[in-house]
Amino acid sequence: MGSHKDPLPTPTTQPGRDGLAAILTHPARSLIALDFDGTLAPIVPDPEKARAHPDAIPALAALAPKVAAVAVITGRPAEVAVKYGGFADTPGLEHLVVLGHYGAERWDAVSGEVTAPDPHPGVAAVRAALPGLLESTAQGTWIEDKGHAVAVHTRRAPDPQGAFDALRAPLTDLATRNGLIVEPGRMVLELRPPGMDKGVALSKYIRELGAESVLYAGDDLGDLPAYAAVDKLRSDGTPGLLVCSGSEEVTELSERADVVVDGPEGVVRLLHAIATQAT
Numbered sequence: 001m002g003s004h005k006d007p008l009p010t011p012t013t014q015p016g017r018d019g020l021a022a023i024l025t026h027p028a029r030s031l032i033a034l035d036f037d038g039t040l041a042p043i044v045p046d047p048e049k050a051r052a053h054p055d056a057i058p059a060l061a062a063l064a065p066k067v068a069a070v071a072v073i074t075g076r077p078a079e080v081a082v083k084y085g086g087f088a089d090t091p092g093l094e095h096l097v098v099l100g101h102y103g104a105e106r107w108d109a110v111s112g113e114v115t116a117p118d119p120h121p122g123v124a125a126v127r128a129a130l131p132g133l134l135e136s137t138a139q140g141t142w143i144e145d146k147g148h149a150v151a152v153h154t155r156r157a158p159d160p161q162g163a164f165d166a167l168r169a170p171l172t173d174l175a176t177r178n179g180l181i182v183e184p185g186r187m188v189l190e191l192r193p194p195g196m197d198k199g200v201a202l203s204k205y206i207r208e209l210g211a212e213s214v215l216y217a218g219d220d221l222g223d224l225p226a227y228a229a230v231d232k233l234r235s236d237g238t239p240g241l242l243v244c245s246g247s248e249e250v251t252e253l254s255e256r257a258d259v260v261v262d263g264p265e266g267v268v269r270l271l272h273a274i275a276t277q278a279t
Contacts, residue, residue, distance in 0.1 A: 009261070009270070012258055018239045019241035019242075020241050022212070023215055024274065024279065027068075030213045031068055031071060032064075032071070033073055033216045034071070035074060035217060035218035035222075036052075036074040038245055039219050040052045040264055045155050046156070052264075059268045059275065060093060062272060063271050063274060065092055070093070070095070070097070071096075072096070073103065073226065075100075075151075077147050079100070079107065081100055082098055094109055102198055116148070119148050123148060123191075123192075126175065127150050130143055134167075137167060138152075140156055141156075141163055148193070150190070151188050151189065152189045153187060154189075155188070174191065185221055197225040198225050201226075202216060202230070203232075206233065213239040213241075214240045216242060217245060219263075221252060242256060243267065244260045246261060
């Protein structure tokens with residue numbers, strides 16, 4: 001667990017160093033935004049068994065009162081992330097926001113309620129077609145129904161990477177026919193409506209909040225749009241820090257991040273260090 005002994009890493013880029021300095025100097029004007037799976041919660045073979053790192057809640061509770069807001073931005077349904085994260089009714093997290101389905105859903109700790117639009121009609125068509133498609137092309141895969149999206153996991157297949165590669169083309173074709181897109185991740189292919197991504201969700205929430213600096217931490221390809229949003233904010237003069245929850249499965253984020261930490265354990269330690277050193 002993090003403590004006052006946890007050192008703050010030095011960002012490898014000047015924009016990252018500026019972003020960290022802004023967060024530490026004016027935390028009450030800062031947004032701390034975090035992915036869930038692979039960032040706050042270790043990746044597990046069965047997504048239904050994912051749970052936040054045991055020290056995540058104490059770290060967030062220590063940091064949240066010092067900053068403008070903490071937002072968890074995830075592809076999961078908001079209620080699922082709240083349940084698996086243990087975010088409800090937690091002292092110190094009264095103003096936590098969970099932006100589920102890449103921002104299509106929103107859960108506010110203040111009200112405990114989820115707001116969401118109606119699902120895209122293509123999702124129901126894909127949901128109906130997937131079992132037959134998978135039976136003929138990829139044994140050992142698993143369908144996760146997210147309500148506003150459907151994900152196919154290959155991590156439990158006999159050849160996870162082979163199944164992933166074999167499914168990309170047929171799933172892309174299925175998605176396209178139904179007005180959806182395919183978002184690849186760590187042994188998962190998600191079929192979801194276009195215009196839903198973490199960059200859109202992050203940019204919209206920063207504008208709503210009026211935050212003057214931002215930290216974003218993620219681990220997977222779905223986090224790249226959020227990275228791009230922070231890059232855009234930085235080019236427009238808003239300091240930002242990009243954190244990668246390190247993974248050997250995905251190198252695209254670590255190559256673009258200002259700080260790379262050792263998975264959810266490293267994220268927790270970083271959050272504790274910021275909470276301790278923020279003025």
